[in-house]
Amino acid sequence: MSSELTNSPVSDATIPFREQAPGVQVETFYYDKKIVKQFAYATLFWGVIGMLAGLWAAMSIAWPVFNLNWGPTSFGRMRPVHTNAVIFAFVGNAIFCGVYYSLQRLTKARMWSDKFSKIHFWGWQAIILFGALTLWMGFTQGKEYAELSWPFDIAITLIWLVFGANMMGTILKRRVSHLYVAIWFYIGTWVAVAMLHIVNSIAMPYGAFESYSWYAGVQDALVQWWYGHNAVAFFLTTPFLGLMYYFVPKAANRPVYSYRWSIIHFWALIFLYIWAGPHHLLYTALPEWAQSLGTVFSIMLIAPSWGGMLNGLLTLRGAWDKVREDPILKFFVVALTCYGMSTFEGPMMSLKSVNAISHYTDWTIAHVHVGALGWNGFLAFGMLYWLLPRIFNTKLYSVKWANTHFWIGTLGIVFYVIPLYWAAFTQSMMWKQFTPEGILQYQFMETVTAIQPMYVLRVLGGTLYIAGLILMVVNIWKTVGQGKLIANEEAKAPALPKNIKSTGKEHWHSWVEKRPVQMTILALIAVGIGGIAEIIPTFLVKSNVPTITSVKPYTPLELHGRNIYVREGCYTCHSQMIRPFRDEVARYGDYSKAGEFIYDRPFQWGSKRTGPDLARIGGKYPDSWHYNHMLDPTSMTSGSLMPPYPWLFRDRIDKSKTYPMIKAMKRMGVPYPANFENEANDHLDKQAEKIQKSLAKDKIDVRKTDEIVALIAYLQRMGTDIKKEAASK
Amino acid sequence: MSVMIILLGASLVVALIFLGAFIWSVRSGQYEDDFSPAHKILFEDKPTKNTTKNKPLTSK
Numbered sequence: 001m002s003s004e005l006t007n008s009p010v011s012d013a014t015i016p017f018r019e020q021a022p023g024v025q026v027e028t029f030y031y032d033k034k035i036v037k038q039f040a041y042a043t044l045f046w047g048v049i050g051m052l053a054g055l056w057a058a059m060s061i062a063w064p065v066f067n068l069n070w071g072p073t074s075f076g077r078m079r080p081v082h083t084n085a086v087i088f089a090f091v092g093n094a095i096f097c098g099v100y101y102s103l104q105r106l107t108k109a110r111m112w113s114d115k116f117s118k119i120h121f122w123g124w125q126a127i128i129l130f131g132a133l134t135l136w137m138g139f140t141q142g143k144e145y146a147e148l149s150w151p152f153d154i155a156i157t158l159i160w161l162v163f164g165a166n167m168m169g170t171i172l173k174r175r176v177s178h179l180y181v182a183i184w185f186y187i188g189t190w191v192a193v194a195m196l197h198i199v200n201s202i203a204m205p206y207g208a209f210e211s212y213s214w215y216a217g218v219q220d221a222l223v224q225w226w227y228g229h230n231a232v233a234f235f236l237t238t239p240f241l242g243l244m245y246y247f248v249p250k251a252a253n254r255p256v257y258s259y260r261w262s263i264i265h266f267w268a269l270i271f272l273y274i275w276a277g278p279h280h281l282l283y284t285a286l287p288e289w290a291q292s293l294g295t296v297f298s299i300m301l302i303a304p305s306w307g308g309m310l311n312g313l314l315t316l317r318g319a320w321d322k323v324r325e326d327p328i329l330k331f332f333v334v335a336l337t338c339y340g341m342s343t344f345e346g347p348m349m350s351l352k353s354v355n356a357i358s359h360y361t362d363w364t365i366a367h368v369h370v371g372a373l374g375w376n377g378f379l380a381f382g383m384l385y386w387l388l389p390r391i392f393n394t395k396l397y398s399v400k401w402a403n404t405h406f407w408i409g410t411l412g413i414v415f416y417v418i419p420l421y422w423a424a425f426t427q428s429m430m431w432k433q434f435t436p437e438g439i440l441q442y443q444f445m446e447t448v449t450a451i452q453p454m455y456v457l458r459v460l461g462g463t464l465y466i467a468g469l470i471l472m473v474v475n476i477w478k479t480v481g482q483g484k485l486i487a488n489e490e491a492k493a494p495a496l497p498k499n500i501k502s503t504g505k506e507h508w509h510s511w512v513e514k515r516p517v518q519m520t521i522l523a524l525i526a527v528g529i530g531g532i533a534e535i536i537p538t539f540l541v542k543s544n545v546p547t548i549t550s551v552k553p554y555t556p557l558e559l560h561g562r563n564i565y566v567r568e569g570c571y572t573c574h575s576q577m578i579r580p581f582r583d584e585v586a587r588y589g590d591y592s593k594a595g596e597f598i599y600d601r602p603f604q605w606g607s608k609r610t611g612p613d614l615a616r617i618g619g620k621y622p623d624s625w626h627y628n629h630m631l632d633p634t635s636m637t638s639g640s641l642m643p644p645y646p647w648l649f650r651d652r653i654d655k656s657k658t659y660p661m662i663k664a665m666k667r668m669g670v671p672y673p674a675n676f677e678n679e680a681n682d683h684l685d686k687q688a689e690k691i692q693k694s695l696a697k698d699k700i701d702v703r704k705t706d707e708i709v710a711l712i713a714y715l716q717r718m719g720t721d722i723k724k725e726a727a728s729k
Numbered sequence: 730m731s732v733m734i735i736l737l738g739a740s741l742v743v744a745l746i747f748l749g750a751f752i753w754s755v756r757s758g759q760y761e762d763d764f765s766p767a768h769k770i771l772f773e774d775k776p777t778k779n780t781t782k783n784k785p786l787t788s789k
Contacts, residue, residue, distance in 0.1 A: 106770060178759060178766050187750070192743055199739050219732035226736050246770065255767035262767075263760060270747050274740045290733070 027175070027495050030488035031104045033391045035117045037485060039097035040384055040391075042125060044473050046093060047380075049132075050085030051469060055462045057082050060643065061610065062455040067643030072136040074643050076569025080147040081135045086372060087145060089128040091236060094380035096120070096163070098243040099186050101387055103170055106180045106246070108493040112169025116162050123159040127152055139209040142566035142602045143224045145231050146200050149209040153201035160197065164190045175493040181262040185242030188270045192234040200227035204668055206660040210563075214668065217597025218285050221605055222278065229277035236371065237339075238269065240379055244312050244336070247383045251328045257314035261307060268304035272297055279350030282359065283579040284605065285594035291352075298350035305343035312336040327402035331382030334410055338374020342367060360575055360609040362451070363424035366417040373413045373465055381405070381472060388476055392483030401475045405468040412465030416458055423454035432583045440586050444612040449639050548595035550725035553670050554717065556680040557687040559661055560653045561714025564707055565604065568645065575606035576615040576718070589616035589719065596722055599670060611642060616719035623691055624698035626712045645708075652705040655681050687713055 057078045060066040067074045100117070104110060111117050131148045134140075140147040148156070167186060171179070200223055203211035213220050249256050256262055278286060278294030313336050316323060323329040345367055349358050358364065389396045396402060430450060433441040554562060565571075578584050580591040592615050597603055621629075628635055631649060633642035662677040676683075688704035691712055695702055702709055754760065 105773070176769075178762070179754070180766050180770055184754075188747065191746055195739055195743050199735065215732055223732055223736065226740075249767065249771060253771060255771060259767040260760075260763040263763065267747075267751055271744060274743060 034487040036101045043093040046089030050090045053082040079572045095239040102246040107174030116166040138567040150211045182242040182246040189239040196227045196230045204664045206664040213602040217600045218594045220603040225280035226277035233273040265308040282355040298347045309340035327406045328382045330406045331378045335378035342371040357428045361424035361428045362420040366420035394483030397478035405471045409468035415461030419454035419457035423451035551721040553599045556684040557713040561710035564711045571604045571606040573610035575613045577605040588613045618716045618718040618720035623694045648707040
């Protein structure tokens, strides 16, 4: 193969003149492979942890006994640990591993700063470790994939800056003038993720780990899904496309099918992706035009996504015989196929008519797992199988095991997603089914019982997938054992001439172009000015969300209850958004209005209904129902999958927190009366006493500060304000 | 929906940064050669084990 390449007309004639200009000194430098090794190990380690957390979450839906009646092991806390661990720990470390390996080679330069590499690595691992611990403890911001509390948000920003500086520094001191397309994907990733993370994470702290979102209700929802969608775009997609453009050609030992195509792919994707976020909020209280904008851009995204997928697959043209032998290429083929499937499915799901069926069901979960298990997982596995033996200067211990991993992994994906698609369609159809008399045919619980066998099958799929990963870990262990790491690999390349000739005419910005550092600084200043100019008026001008006069701020007790609702991750199974469909209005009550959520920080609309919607749960059942339901859900709803929450009956709310909570809300403009933060606890006592008395009527004895009392106060408030408006009319 | 302003602003800023990068990349000749970069990444120096042997600049 290599001889074929050397004989191709590429080798000498097409190397640009300036790279072999006479008088340019050949420099010796060393690739840092130790950092690549560290990120690779971290990928595998967190992969196992994150996927086990996912398996645990899946098991606790299939068999609620696995919630273990304990906070940290209950689904509502395990699920954020799972999602954050697989996205930021598993995929994150895989990105860094691949970037640190490929960037050095593509630029023919060592990473800019060893110190920064080290800070990046250990800082990221520390964030993951302590982040996971705090999530288990129940500290969360209650926004999906952005759950980590505010100190971590700051730490992530800092480490991200370190990564960016290290990457840009390396690019600046590169010895290859052309930036290979993969590098563009890395840069795009860095810029976009920095922006998304900062905008979405703005919050008002009221404790060491506690904060309220700066945005409220429908605005919070829009910011969150602008972030959530683009986290998928710029954390799970663009960096992996960069890795794909490097590792697929390397593993196949063939150039990418069309380099021109890859460049178009990058620029098209980068300009389209950021506008598609609102497709997560179809049929909600988000303004219609924003929903349509999201849909239009989502449909357009098919073109660059499929262009990229085909470009990757066609790279293997004429090499399909290798795919038969080589497990690494097999992993890449399935990864690219899954990328193609999920990027076709995504735009389809952002069509309103499809979304009406798919949203809030397991369809979403199946969709993301085609992407996560197939695209991210398999691409990462292929990359690690290719890269680790190389940095240890050896061969993979067992190709056979890697093939076995491929097959059980693939079966795992199939067994994971097909049951969930089946479950989603079944449940959605059951939700919408009316009897000839015009009443809902199925109770919510019946629709859950019908799909429970699918949840059991999903556990099987997940188990297979993890079994494959564990086989991989053993294989890598053995591979590493037989090899030897060359921590610093010597390489040689001529330096780039200092002045790179501009091809166009001299122009005012050619000065800037020759000075990348100055350009970066200018860009940052531009962003800064732009950001300030955008943000300041926003908070000075009154929000134009239509307000509803009867919608009032939460009382102190309700606010404590709401904190508990967020802490326990209730939003991972319950939505708070009634869409304007006949069945939803019949089942849950009047459809939700934007004005109802103006005091919701964070918004809790949710994205999945494992349990029913709660937007209008207030006043539907007596206090004692909620008390018994939280103690043992099956006593109120036979067959319920919801775990019991015994600790809410032991633990007490911290009344000393009331003051900072109210104060933080007031700072963000919530219209509590003057001096209310000082009287809030009296108010809280009075409301708690009422609930205490109402429970006493049903022979239930509680203390006023029991957490369950606060939670009942919040649950009974939900969605009731608007009814007062109707009553007053 | 004042938050739209922030999101549109932020998205536009990112888009402008990328537009600037795009213009830079085209004008500085990044894409004049859309053939050889895809091939060049395939050439790899073998680990030299710290031996210093003068190699041709292009590839082996």
